[in-house]
Amino acid sequence: MIRSAVLLAAGHGSRLRASAPYKPLCPVAGRPLIDHALCGMAEAGLTRAIVVLGYGAEAIADHLARRRWPLAVETVMTRDHHEPNGVSVLAAAPLLAGEPAVLAMCDHLVAPALYTRLACTGAGDGATLGIDRRVGHPWVDPDDVTWVRTEDDLIVDIGKGLAGADCYDTGVFAIGPALFAALGSFGAPSLTDGMRLLAGEARARVVDCSDLDWIDVDDPAALAKAEAWQLARAA
Template structure:
């Protein structure tokens, strides 16, 4: 079953994505630029863009590039073409100095309004962006989404740590002690961010944290608590595997699942979905295939005899398993829509009718 979220909350229509780094810590797993790393059917870059679009309606993306810029540009351009987004690129000449230098390169391209700033390798729940929209920064400020649940942070040693007082950042650094929350890498900013980055650069600091510390000194860096909302910095092979595990967990399973669905169908459909998301198969094609299996099962029921009845039962069970894959694939590929949900529901009802007819014919024959 394919579902859709409610309409996104109105907010900024532009987002800056930092995609200039090399991502060498993922090289044991992939030799592609980090934004092009695939996670269950989509690249990290496409997942980030789809999440922001789902949460806030953002369609215009400014992507800062550096390492392997030509390849990265081509990929983001392809995403924009397929998804109907607008994308512009900014060459970050000093990208090797740090992510703050990459962000500063976008200064002349964000306009006067607020904008999202995210990393190309951070996966996050759309609710994190929605929380930022509900508590936006004031003039000259920036807001950072933070997670206070230290036990839920995947890589506790690598997380950027934040100390806050009264909702404002007082200190931020990877080795900070003591600390209150982890930096999720999702921000809602105004042009004031660039003031902090520029001041930090003048002092030799070229990381985003350096710029945020400058703003914190002026009480212009705020936090928004998004504890219990999932997020993940996909920076290592271990984090990549964790991303796959979380995505599969979130893609399948519904509160209405009965015991058979929960303990038999759903584990098998998830196993099958892992392969289907890497193929061109669409959710609607999967729905049709499941319906066809049900039709064949109904025909076997009507044939008569216990061998045909057993074969029909096995096919009907397989059809039920495959029927769970269409929604899972749609959610994993971020292509769920109202028509898909309606189409799947209609085919399910026809499949149920054909199976009932086949069983009735078998019983009366």
């Protein structure tokens, strides 16, 4: 089982600026998004998290330093938070030193079991993505989500507004050296760029997580849905 995680927390989060100056610190049911992610990772059995920072790095690092976490937390800076998210993924590579990791987005609130499933599935000879086949789910914005087209357990294509897609990208991956190599072949890659390259080599796989809840907390409407989910879960 994979024990390390990479958590991307470098973006601007401009659509949630009214709720928090920095998206990772946006409260959902009384806890910042980054707290939900780190505690969920620990609950899933992960023992180490590398948090990639960029926009608002000082405030987020201070938040991390002021708390005791149930897993080891390290931080690293992305090269430039204006660049695509693949650049942030690459920033974590030296700290992993070739070890596999569960990769997640700080603004994706997920059931801890989703992290566990990717940690247990592993990256194989490329990378594995947790997908959701519940197309039309009310928590998912079809214009904002990353779509995936699959054949059996292989990714055929991935991207926004993808024709012929049959599932959603949940934002949780199992990754290893192959993805870092793929991303490194671009100048300023997105994560989708790296996954597309691996897909072309039949090294990008999926694991079905349609039975597990998750939501991309990217705007006020999604934040309201996430609040309702977490409050119902707590009750």
